[in-house]
Amino acid sequence: MTIQTSICPRCGKPTEEGLCPQCRAADVRLLTCRPRVMAVYCPVCESQKRGKTWSDLKVPREDLIAELAVSAVDIHEDAKEIRVTVRSEETGLSRTNCTIEVEATLYSVPVRETCETQILWQKESCDRCSRISGGYYEGIVQVRATNRKINAYEREIATKIAEQIEETLQESGDRFSFISELEESKDGVDVTVGSQHLGQELARGITGALGGRYTTHPKLVGEKEGKALYRITYSIRLPFYQRGDVVVSRGGYFEVREIDGQRLRVFDLQSGMTRTLAEGEVERLLGNTRDAESALVVFTQPDLVGLMDPKTYQTREQSPVPWTFPVEGQPIRVLRDEEQDRLVIVG
Ligand SMILES: [Zn+2]
Ligand SMILES: [Zn+2]
Incomplete structure (x- = not known):
């Protein structure tokens, strides 16, 4: 048996072949x-440009700096067990100096x-x-109500939903689904949108939350690269009745839970049963449970409950309702029926 040994031509240490690992x-x-x-970044919204593509910055600035610094480095292809550390220092508004430290092994030698x-x-x-500052838009979502003005609550909800949906779409990478204007007029709310996708989602989201229907009205505004360019008006009509409205029908009080066209899904505030009412059966609108007052429960008896009128501080006696349990000393929510001079328990 012969043992083949060779010697590193540079340092003279024994090695298998050619230069020893240290010398290599x-x-x-x-x-x-x-x-x-x-x-490249946008000074307005801090989007980052990669190649020709813009995207919203989703990582902290420190991570972006590390990523950019590492992108400037080529590590030898034979390196193994690589560990990279980046230190950075801002040296001006438009400059960041970075030191990149790499630890690795090369031919089993730590370097x-x-x-x-x-x-x-x-x-x-x-x-x-650029689109926003250039006034570009693809649609307007108009929120209006049927035979009445929209109220503060509906304005607030419509605005909130619009902002939430915009945020969700933007986060999912749909950059052009922006709201360029959100305007409150005396008739309602107008939302100018950068994409039809956003317009559609807003129309769906707002009618989903507040009821009602919407229709779309496209208008040809020109042509772009051979394709017809439309702007769409999404015309939302909120229903006359709203969720939480308390209506009077045949002497009973009903809370509106859902609105389906001309039919109302209602909760009977006396019996606690759910039923359907046609709009035509409604005699008058009492108010909305949002605007309910708080009345103190003074006493409870099997067939009688005493409530302190929050306006007059006088105790009013009335029949309890089977679907809620008034507790002495606790408040309960009521709506006032001025016409009948009574308080209606709404829960
Ligand atoms: Zn050597
Ligand atoms: Zn931007």
Whole structure:
């Protein structure tokens, strides 16, 4: 048996073939670093541009800096067990200096190198902000009510929903689903939207929350790259009755739970049963449970309950309702029926 040994031509240590691992590792550069990386961002919304594509920045700035710094570095392909550390220092509004330290093994020899790069931040108005500042839009969502003005509650909900849906779509990467204007007029709310997708979602979301229907009215506004360009008006009509309205029908009080066209799904505030009422059966509208007052329960008896009128502080006696249990000393919500001079328990 012969043992083949060779000797490293550089350091003279025994080795299998050619240079020994130490000398090989000493011979290669672990890192090569480009001195500069360019980072284009939108000064208005902080979107980042990669290649030709804009996207919302979803990572903290520190992580972005680390990512950009690492993108400037090439690590030798034979390196294994690589660990990278980035230190950065802002040296001006548009410059960040980065030191990248890499620890790795090369041919089983531990090595460590550092290099420097500089991130140059460049401002550019992004695709979305350019559209917004250029007045671009694809539709208007108009929120109105049937035979009445929309109320403060509906304004608030419509606005909230619009903002929530915009945020959700933007977060999912739909950059052009922006609201460029949210205007409160005396008739209702007008939402100007950057995409038909957003318009559609708003019409659905708002009628889903407040009831009613919507119709779409497209209008041809021009042509773009051979395709017809439409702007769509989403015309929302909130129903005359709203959820939480208390209506009077044949001497009974009913809370509106759902509105389906001309039919109301109602809760009988006396019996606690649910039933359907046609709009035509409604005699008058008492108010909405949102505006209920709080009345103190003074006493409870099997067939009688005493409530302190929150306006006059006098005790009113009335029959209890089977679907709720008034507790002495606790408040209960009531609506006032001025016409019948009584308090209606709404729960
Ligand atoms: Zn050697
Ligand atoms: Zn922007």
